[in-house]
Every structure is written in C-alpha cells, then in structure tokens.
Amino acid sequence: MACYRSEAIVLRTRDLGEADKAITLYTKDEGKVRAAGRGARRMRSRLLAVSQPFVHGRYLFFRGKGMDSMAQGELINSYRQLREELDRMAAAAYLAELVDVLVEERDPQEELFRLLLDSFDFLVEHGAKGVLLRFFELQLMNQLGYRPRLTDCTICGTRQYVHPRFSVAKGGLLCESCSGEDPAALKISPGAWETLRCLLEGRITLVSRLRPLPAVASEMEEVLRRYVDYRLARPLKSLEFLQTLQG
Ligand SMILES: [Zn+2]
Structure with missing residues (x-):
C-alpha cells in the first residue's frame, strides 16, 4: 500500500462512526488532504493527541481511494493554547476554515x-x-x-488619487475618474488602504507593531470581509463564533 510522510497542521476534524475521525490537514508536501483516523477518538489511541484541531505534527499516511488514512503521527507543537482559550480558538478556527474552504486538495504551497x-x-x-x-x-x-x-488604480493604473474607492469585483482601488466602473465600490479612508498595503507587502513581524485606530480597523475588516466572501461558495461557520466574541 502506498504511503507518504509529511509535516502537517490539522485544520478540522469530525466524528466518523463509533471511534474514528475524519481529519482535514494542510500538509507541507501534498497540500490539503483528508484522512481517516481509525480509532482516533479512543482514549488510548496513539492518534488521539495528534488528531486534535490546530496540532502541528509529522505524519505517516496511507493513500486510499476516497480518503487517505492516518497511520501514525508525532507532535511538533500541540498548540494547546489555541484549544483552551475562546478568543484564540475562534481566531484559529477562522484561519483554518479559510484554508479549508478556499484551497484545493493536493495543491501544496509551502508559503x-x-x-x-x-x-x-x-x-x-x-x-x-x-x-x-x-x-x-x-x-x-x-x-x-x-x-x-x-497602489495604483485597478482600471487605469494611475497613482494620482485623493479619495480612491475599493472595488471587490475589480480587485482593488479605483481612482476618482474610474470609480464609476463599479457603483458598488466601497469608500476607503487613506488610513485604511495604507495599512492594508503595509499588511499585504509586509511580513508577520510587522503585525504586532501595527495598532490601527478602531475606525480604521473596522473599515479594513469590512473591506476584507467582502473581498474574501466574494470568493466563497458558502458562509463560514467559524465567523459567527468569532463575531460573537468580538461584539
Ligand atoms: Zn483610474
């Protein structure tokens, strides 16, 4: 039986039968995969600890017709804090669901x-x-x-604008002259688009240093909510939980 090894992160799990689990993982080498964890819900199972949501581990899988199966795993980081504290859990579940919903299976991207x-x-x-x-x-x-x-207008390419709008459908900023191209384009303040640009071009080390004003933060949230939702076939389950905690 063909098998493969990969480092992976558990995105989500659901119960399968009496004691099994269906586990969706993002693997480093094969991208998103779904695997059955036979007996993974049994207290004494060797798969119990490595099949929890958000765990980072090293796994061995057997290839299957519909679903692969998880043969063994070894913890690298249990990310226990992400399952024990509500705010962190809601945020981690949101990130994991975004990957689960938007990424195709078997399309590995190490980044x-x-x-x-x-x-x-x-x-x-x-x-x-x-x-x-x-x-x-x-x-x-x-x-x-x-x-x-x-940075530049999505339609004409100019960088000469004072009050650009953000068009979800066109995929970016519209200058004043082009804003008629998408009547649904959102108003966006300079603080919001500049911060979004920093986040797009920057690295994660920048994130802890950015403290946008509440008005700018909610504007960015609104713009990106619509931008992401535009690509989704169905609403995200984790979003309601996340919004309840934030509200
Ligand atoms: Zn333009």
Whole structure:
C-alpha cells in the first residue's frame, strides 16, 4: 500500500462512526488532504493527541481511494493554547476554515503552510488580534492569486488619487475618474488602504507593531470581509463564533 510522510497542521476534524475521525490537514508536501483516523477518538489511541484541531505534527499516511488514512503521527507543537482559550480558538478556527474552504486538495504551497504556522505562533504569543486576521486574509488571497491592487488604480493604473474607492469585483482601488466602473465600490479612508498595503507587502513581524485606530480597523475588516466572501461558495461557520466574541 502506498504511503507518504509529511509535516502537517490539522485544520478540522469530525466524528466518523463509533471511534474514528475524519481529519482535514494542510500538509507541507501534498497540500490539503483528508484522512481517516481509525480509532482516533479512543482514549488510548496513539492518534488521539495528534488528531486534535490546530496540532502541528509529522505524519505517516496511507493513500486510499476516497480518503487517505492516518497511520501514525508525532507532535511538533500541540498548540494547546489555541484549544483552551475562546478568543484564540475562534481566531484559529477562522484561519483554518479559510484554508479549508478556499484551497484545493493536493495543491501544496509551502508559503501557505508557513503562513498558517506563523499565524498560530502569533495567536499564542499575542492573542487574537484583528490585525493578524487582516494580515492572514490578505496573504491568503495573495497566495491564491487574488492579490488586491492597493497602489495604483485597478482600471487605469494611475497613482494620482485623493479619495480612491475599493472595488471587490475589480480587485482593488479605483481612482476618482474610474470609480464609476463599479457603483458598488466601497469608500476607503487613506488610513485604511495604507495599512492594508503595509499588511499585504509586509511580513508577520510587522503585525504586532501595527495598532490601527478602531475606525480604521473596522473599515479594513469590512473591506476584507467582502473581498474574501466574494470568493466563497458558502458562509463560514467559524465567523459567527468569532463575531460573537468580538461584539
Ligand atoms: Zn483610474
């Protein structure tokens, strides 16, 4: 039976039968995969600890027809804090669901794997900061080929604008002359688009240093919510939980 090894992060799990689990993972070498964990819910199972949501481990899988199966795993980081504290859990569940919903199976992208790990590390260290979620949304969109244009006008390319708008459908800023191209384009303040641009072009180390004003933070959240939702076939389950905690 063909098998493969990979480092991976558990995105989500659901119960299967009496004692099994269906586990969705983002693996470093094969991208998103779904695997059955036979007996993984039994207290004495060797898979119990390595099949928890958000765990980072090294795994051995057997290839299967529909679903692979997880043969064994070894913990690298249990990310226990992400399962024990509500704010962190809600944020981690949101990031994991975004990857689960937006990424195709078997399309490995090491940068995305790294982004997820760095973001989990950030959540553990700094807590569930909104600016981290914005960074992740932008970086994920970028990785998936939906990098928003935040420097020049998406239609005419000019950088000469004072009050640009953000067009979800066109994928970026519209200058004043082009704003008629998308009547649904959102107003966006200079503080918000400049911060979004920093987050898109910057690295995660920048995130802990950015403290946008509340009005700017909610504007960025709104713009990116619409930008991400535009690519989703269904609403995210984790979002309601996240919004309840934030509200
Ligand atoms: Zn223009």
